[in-house]
Amino acid sequence: MRGALTIRPSSAPLLTAGQPLLRLSRGTINRRIPATTPPPCLRLTTAVAVGSAFQPDEATVPAPLPLPVPPVSKFKIALCQLSVTPEKERNIARARKAIEEAAGRGAQLVLLPEIWNSPFSNDNFPVYAEDIEGVGDAAPSFSMLSEAARSLQITIIGGSIPERSGDRLYNTCCVFGTDGKLLGKHRKIHLFDIDIPGEITFKESNTLTAGEHATIVDTDVGRIGIGICHDIRFPELAILYAARGAHLLCYPGAFNITTGSLLWELMQRARAADNQLFVATCSPARDTGACYVAWGHSTLVGPFGEVIAMAGHEEAIIVEEVDYSLIELRRSSIPLNQQRRGDLYRLVDVHRLNSRGL
Amino acid sequence: MRGALTIRPSSAPLLTAGQPLLRLSRGTINRRIPATTPPPCLRLTTAVAVGSAFQPDEATVPAPLPLPVPPVSKFKIALCQLSVTPEKERNIARARKAIEEAAGRGAQLVLLPEIWNSPFSNDNFPVYAEDIEGVGDAAPSFSMLSEAARSLQITIIGGSIPERSGDRLYNTCCVFGTDGKLLGKHRKIHLFDIDIPGEITFKESNTLTAGEHATIVDTDVGRIGIGICHDIRFPELAILYAARGAHLLCYPGAFNITTGSLLWELMQRARAADNQLFVATCSPARDTGACYVAWGHSTLVGPFGEVIAMAGHEEAIIVEEVDYSLIELRRSSIPLNQQRRGDLYRLVDVHRLNSRGL
Numbered sequence: 001m002r003g004a005l006t007i008r009p010s011s012a013p014l015l016t017a018g019q020p021l022l023r024l025s026r027g028t029i030n031r032r033i034p035a036t037t038p039p040p041c042l043r044l045t046t047a048v049a050v051g052s053a054f055q056p057d058e059a060t061v062p063a064p065l066p067l068p069v070p071p072v073s074k075f076k077i078a079l080c081q082l083s084v085t086p087e088k089e090r091n092i093a094r095a096r097k098a099i100e101e102a103a104g105r106g107a108q109l110v111l112l113p114e115i116w117n118s119p120f121s122n123d124n125f126p127v128y129a130e131d132i133e134g135v136g137d138a139a140p141s142f143s144m145l146s147e148a149a150r151s152l153q154i155t156i157i158g159g160s161i162p163e164r165s166g167d168r169l170y171n172t173c174c175v176f177g178t179d180g181k182l183l184g185k186h187r188k189i190h191l192f193d194i195d196i197p198g199e200i201t202f203k204e205s206n207t208l209t210a211g212e213h214a215t216i217v218d219t220d221v222g223r224i225g226i227g228i229c230h231d232i233r234f235p236e237l238a239i240l241y242a243a244r245g246a247h248l249l250c251y252p253g254a255f256n257i258t259t260g261s262l263l264w265e266l267m268q269r270a271r272a273a274d275n276q277l278f279v280a281t282c283s284p285a286r287d288t289g290a291c292y293v294a295w296g297h298s299t300l301v302g303p304f305g306e307v308i309a310m311a312g313h314e315e316a317i318i319v320e321e322v323d324y325s326l327i328e329l330r331r332s333s334i335p336l337n338q339q340r341r342g343d344l345y346r347l348v349d350v351h352r353l354n355s356r357g358l
Numbered sequence: 359m360r361g362a363l364t365i366r367p368s369s370a371p372l373l374t375a376g377q378p379l380l381r382l383s384r385g386t387i388n389r390r391i392p393a394t395t396p397p398p399c400l401r402l403t404t405a406v407a408v409g410s411a412f413q414p415d416e417a418t419v420p421a422p423l424p425l426p427v428p429p430v431s432k433f434k435i436a437l438c439q440l441s442v443t444p445e446k447e448r449n450i451a452r453a454r455k456a457i458e459e460a461a462g463r464g465a466q467l468v469l470l471p472e473i474w475n476s477p478f479s480n481d482n483f484p485v486y487a488e489d490i491e492g493v494g495d496a497a498p499s500f501s502m503l504s505e506a507a508r509s510l511q512i513t514i515i516g517g518s519i520p521e522r523s524g525d526r527l528y529n530t531c532c533v534f535g536t537d538g539k540l541l542g543k544h545r546k547i548h549l550f551d552i553d554i555p556g557e558i559t560f561k562e563s564n565t566l567t568a569g570e571h572a573t574i575v576d577t578d579v580g581r582i583g584i585g586i587c588h589d590i591r592f593p594e595l596a597i598l599y600a601a602r603g604a605h606l607l608c609y610p611g612a613f614n615i616t617t618g619s620l621l622w623e624l625m626q627r628a629r630a631a632d633n634q635l636f637v638a639t640c641s642p643a644r645d646t647g648a649c650y651v652a653w654g655h656s657t658l659v660g661p662f663g664e665v666i667a668m669a670g671h672e673e674a675i676i677v678e679e680v681d682y683s684l685i686e687l688r689r690s691s692i693p694l695n696q697q698r699r700g701d702l703y704r705l706v707d708v709h710r711l712n713s714r715g716l
Contacts, residue, residue, distance in 0.1 A: 054568065059594065061706075189699055196691045210412065214702055233694060235593040235632050236417065236703040259692075263631060266663055270628035273621060274593050305624055333554045334617075336591060341547055344572055345594040348419075348704040 058342025060243035062353055067331075068245050070222040070324050077221075078102030078110045079298040079318040081311045083285040084119060088128055091117045092144050098317055099145075103152040105319045109221045112159030113284040113298070114229050114252040115171065117141040120284070120292040122207040129162035129169055132185070142174060150180025155219045159252040159282060160188065160228050168209045173226050173252055175217045183219060186226035187211025190234055199258045202292065204230075213351060214240055222247035222324060229253035232267045232281070235274060240349045242275035247324055251281045260295025265307070273305030276330045276337075278322055286313035303330040416700025418601035420711055425689075426603050428580040428682050435579075436460030436468045437656040437676040439669045441643040442477060446486055449475045450502050456675055457503075461510040463677045467579045470517030471642040471656070472587050472610040473529065475499040478642070478650040480565040487520035487527055490543070500532060508538025513577045517610040517640060518546065518586050526567040531584050531610055533575045541577060545569025546586035547595070557616045560650065562588075571709060572598055580605035580682060587611035590625045590639075593632065598707045600633035605682055609639045618653025623665070631663030634688045634695075636680055644671035661688040 057063040080098040084091055095116055102110045114120075118128030130139040145158040156176045163172035171188035189211045191204040214237060215226045225241030225248070232238075232251045241249055249271060255264045264281075272279040279301040284294040296313030300320050309320040331337065415421040438456040442449055453474055460468045472478075476486030488497040503516040514534045521530035529546035547569045549562040572595060573584045583599030583606070590596075590609045599607055607629060613622045622639075630637040637659040642652040654671030658678050667678040689695065 189702065190697050193697070194692050212701075230697075233632070233692075234698060235597070235628075236698070236705060239593070240703050262663055266624065266627050266631060269624050270593075270632070273624060274591070274628070305620055334552050334591075339548050339551070339588075340592060340594070343570075344547065344708055345598050346706040346708060347594060348706060350702055350704060 053343070054340075055342030056338050056340045058346055059340035060239065061346050061348045062243075064243040064337065065245040067247070067327065068218075068223055070247050071220050072108070072222070073325055074321055074323045075108040075221050076106045076319055077280055077300060077322050078105070078107035079280060079282045079300065079309075079311065079316075079320075080110060080112050081283055081285050081296060081298040081314075081316045081318070082113055082116050083287060083315045084113070084116055084290075086119055086124075088117055088140075092141055095141075096144050096148055099148045099154075099156065100152065102317050102319060103154050105317070107154065107319050109155045109157070109219070109322075111157045111250050111280055111282040111298075112145075112252060113282045113294075114160045114254040115162065116159045116252075116284060117161045119290060120254055120294065122204070125162040125169055125171075125207050126164070129164040131164045132161075132172065132174060133165070145174060146176050146180040146182070149176035149178060153178045155183075155221050157224065157226065157250045157252070162208075163187070169207055170211060171204065171208055171228055172211075173215075173228055175215075175219065175224070175226065178220055184215050184217035184226065186215035186228065187213075188228035188231060189214065189237070190230045192230040194259070196258060200256050202256075214349075216241055216244050216246055221322075225249045227251045229255065232271060233263075235271065236347060238271040238275050239347050240352075242277055243347070243349060244352065246275075246277055247327060248278040248280060248322065249275075251279070252283075253281050254284050254292070255295040257293050257295060260297065264295050264297055265299065265310075268299055268301045269305040269307065272301040272303055274336075276303040276334075277327055278303060278324075283311075285315040303327050411701070412698075413700030414696050414698045416704055417698035418597065419704050419706045420601075422601040422695065423603040425605070425685065426576075426581055428605050429578050430466070430580070431683055432679060432681050433466040433579050434464045434677055435638055435658060435680050436463070436465035437638060437640045437658065437667075437669065437674075437678075438468060438470050439641055439643050439654060439656040439672075439674045439676070440471055440474050441645060441673045442471070442474055442648075444477055444482075446475055446498075450499055453499075454502050454506055457506045457512075457514065458510065460675050460677060461512050463675070465512065465677050467513045467515070467577070467680075469515045469608050469638055469640040469656075470503075470610060471640045471652075472518045472612040473520065474517045474610075474642060475519045477648060478612055478652065480562070483520040483527055483529075483565050484522070487522040489522045490519075490530065490532060491523070503532060504534050504538040504540070507534035507536060511536045513541075513579050515582065515584065515608045515610070520566075521545070527565055528569060529562065529566055529586055530569075531573075531586055533573075533577065533582070533584065536578050542573050542575035542584065544573035544584035544586065545571075546589060547572065548588045548592055550588040552617070554616060558614050560614075572707075574599055574602050574604055579680075583607045585609045587613065590629060591621075593629065594705060596629040596633050597705050598710075600635060601705070601707060602710065604633075604635055605685060606636040606638060606680065607633075609637070610641075611639050612642050612650070613653040615651050615653060618655065622653050622655055623657065623668075626657055626659045627663040627665065630659040630661055632694075634661040634692075635685055636661060636682075641669075643673040661685045 132142040149156040163170040173186040175184040225246040282298045298311040300308040490500040507514040521528040531544040533542040583604040640656045656669040658666045
């Protein structure tokens with residue numbers, strides 16, 4: 001027989017008050033602090049949630065932000081599940097056409113796939129990469145998205161493209177407002193390294209660098225948290241976005257056939273149901289002749305984990321209504337946020353904790 | 359147009375070293391500390407993961423324990439999806455018979471449903487409750503489970519029963535070793551309060567008190583984290599158990615028809631896939647004449663989120679093999695634990711952090 005491992009609180013504090021509790025290593029999230037500055041600390045919030053000994057507001061640190069009132073309560077989202085070819089110019093033209101069609105069908109928000117301007121391979125990333133801080137010809141994919149957002153007066157979450165920045169490459173999602181300006185830029189933070197012998201081996205980290213920030217953006221269609229593909233595998237990121245007040249999480253993603261069939265729908269529905277918000281994903285269309293065969297099945301999921309719309313695996317434009325009133329409805333029916341146990345677990349949002357913002 | 363909310367680290371520390379960072383309120387997890395003792399602190403680990411600037415080992419605090427070598431690499435688990443009647447003695451006899459049948463079919467671990475000795479209602483909980491610290495007639499359900507485990511030499515995760523402790527009632531799962539001794543006791547920590555007008559309204563908190571601890575138990579068939587029903591809705595608990603080295607999470611649960619169809623399979627598969635371990639659930643069989651109609655569909659899920667076996671909604675005993683070698687296989691194929699971003703998010707296990715144990 002084995003012993004019980006139930007962990008009970010110690011009656012003695014491990015540290016007395018006054019001792020430093022956490023030093024963040026320089027070179028990671030506080031790179032700009034001069035060497036002579038005392039090491040910064042994670043400041044854990046000291047407030048105790050009113051009305052519950054279980055401290056639900058402590059289950060995320062800092063305490064969760066209230067859900068902001070969105071600029072629109074209902075709007076149409078488009079998921080443009082594009083075919084990707086080796087011809088970059090053709091990919092850009094095809095994307096431009098799809099965005100225009102989506103806007104014509106009433107979409108106020110258009111979501112594109114992960115890596116829509118380039119075949120999905122480590123060999124191709126450097127060839128198709130753009131310096132999005134450059135102008136004109138240096139970043140034709142980026143420029144097209146900005147122009148399309150402005151001329152069609154829609155918000156665009158531009159899927160992702162390989163981004164070149166100095167000698168580094170990133171898998172980057174750009175978000176454009178209705179005036180065509182860049183609202184936010186998410187560099188994939190969890191790179192996709194997988195090795196399932198006989199099925200799929202892929203190591204993004206061979207060519208790409210991971211981003212250093214979670215990205216949440218206030219747009220004309222609500223507060224949107226961004227993840228790219230493998231980012232969806234990590235529930236912590238979605239919890240973090242929900243605590244920052246997201247209405248919608250958007251994940252451009254190119255799952256493959258193996259992980260797609262098992263995990264693609266599951267991950268989206270779980271992130272939506274766990275956090276009681278909307279999740280939208282957009283994949284490239286499937287090309288069985290490509291070196292990397294994408295799963296397709298771009299999807300919109302509601303805050304009860306319900307699939308609202310899903311594409312097949314071929315090229316498609318899904319246009320569907322998002323009704324944000326469902327968020328409050330689900331949260332009032334099953335008040336998960338009031339039921340969390342901050343006395344048992346706490347999800348620390350490291351950057352928000354150390355930031356003066358938000 | 360709205361503004362970007364990407365949060366970047368501040369260059370200035372909010373606190374200088376030497377200040378206390380978190381005071382835990384007395385009366386919750388450090389109740390026994392005298393009032394004159396300085397307030398205890400959460401001690402965040404200072405070690406930086408070797409080999410990655412992304413600090414994957416910091417994504418859970420304290421750092422995750424290595425997966426222990428389980429006492430068996432393969433074994434059979436039984437999910438006893440029992441019908442529950444208003445007759446407590448009959449429920450106990452029926453459960454005893456099912457456990458014996460499961461053991462006869464080779465099961466080394468038997469999992470029972472949530473609230474298997476009583477109809478599922480607030481009115482019934484106090485009537486059917488047992489003082490499991492009593493003996494003999496005071497706790498016939500508890501005594502039967504202990505006796506069955508000992509005489510059949512199996513591990514039993516005894517679903518749950520209403521437990522009376524002083525003037526409080528809990529929804530409690532008892533885990534028995536092969537010698538019949540109590541290895542661990544989990545009191546449901548997230549009570550099920552739900553209000554979906556026209557479909558279901560139920561407030562466990564009207565009669566029950568929530569437990570104060572997560573519960574993980576070393577057994578002859580591996581390290582097992584326990585949750586009861588609504589506990590499965592909280593991804594933090596499953597992450598916490600995975601970081602404590604769980605091979606298997608067991609959730610006795612009585613989802614209803616509304617949440618069952620949407621969420622039951624989803625939650626199990628998500629907890630398994632996110633944490634790359636096994637998840638087993640056990641529901642009462644469905645009784646459409648009962649005041650609370652359970653969903654059924656007791657399930658075993660593997661570490662890729664794959665459903666290995668699932669009952670329908672009628673009384674059934676599922677006996678299926680658990681192969682722990684799949685855990686390492688999945689974790690080596692997709693090394694989520696090495697890909698987590700401790701520089702961006704950290705899940706704090708409050709009790710483990712403050713405990714001298716584990």
